[in-house]
Amino acid sequence: xxxxxxxxxxxxxxxxxxxxxxxxxxxxxxxxxxxxxxxxxxxxxxxxxxxxxxxxxxxxxxxxxxxxxxxxxxxxxxxxxxxxxxxxxxxxxxxxxxxxxxxxxxxxxxxxxxxx
Amino acid sequence: xxxxxxxxxxxxxxxxxxxxxxxxxxxxxxxxxxxxxxxxxxxxxxxxxxxxxxxxxxxxxxxxxxxxxxxxxxxxxxxxxxxxxxxxxxxxxxxxxxxxxxxxxxxxxxxxxxx
Numbered sequence: 001x002x003x004x005x006x007x008x009x010x011x012x013x014x015x016x017x018x019x020x021x022x023x024x025x026x027x028x029x030x031x032x033x034x035x036x037x038x039x040x041x042x043x044x045x046x047x048x049x050x051x052x053x054x055x056x057x058x059x060x061x062x063x064x065x066x067x068x069x070x071x072x073x074x075x076x077x078x079x080x081x082x083x084x085x086x087x088x089x090x091x092x093x094x095x096x097x098x099x100x101x102x103x104x105x106x107x108x109x110x111x112x113x114x115x116x
Numbered sequence: 117x118x119x120x121x122x123x124x125x126x127x128x129x130x131x132x133x134x135x136x137x138x139x140x141x142x143x144x145x146x147x148x149x150x151x152x153x154x155x156x157x158x159x160x161x162x163x164x165x166x167x168x169x170x171x172x173x174x175x176x177x178x179x180x181x182x183x184x185x186x187x188x189x190x191x192x193x194x195x196x197x198x199x200x201x202x203x204x205x206x207x208x209x210x211x212x213x214x215x216x217x218x219x220x221x222x223x224x225x226x227x228x229x230x231x
Binding site for chain 2: 001031033041042043044045048056090092094096104105106107108109110112
């Protein structure tokens, strides 16, 4: 499986500001995903980020609110824009490494975001 | 519509008891994959098992076993002789292909193993 790191691990932000979360993988992967996990809830897929193409957003999530970059096969960023307290969640990136099986996701440690 | 149901919100057992976590799924696709993940208090999601829709063999890995039954659309997870370290939230997930890979997670079951 891939080793995935996320920065920051946690942050406390003020309403109206933006935060960019970084996801770094120790090997090249085609598929990267961004999830949100609200307190005590399940995971909800925000978008799929493939290198060389625009991110594909799930229903209820838009690029203006959650812009994503994928500059290469080992790195991606998710920005949470114009934050409100409702954005307080854990944000997780995941990858599906081809060398194992492209359908299995492995998750990073998550970024715990609190918006005041 | 695709759906994953984990009806058990929280389960408490005493150490060394066996416990089964239920997962029922709905899908129109004939090709799909099912997963179980563990999320301990530290928060990181740990992959436990993957099963594709054509493989109904049960699987055993140490104290963990999984029972996949397409006839009842269930993919249940049993922990034998539970330990305190098994305390976590366990998620069942479904994946299918619709242009790209699509995933949906169940709401999770919180397992508390008491010493």
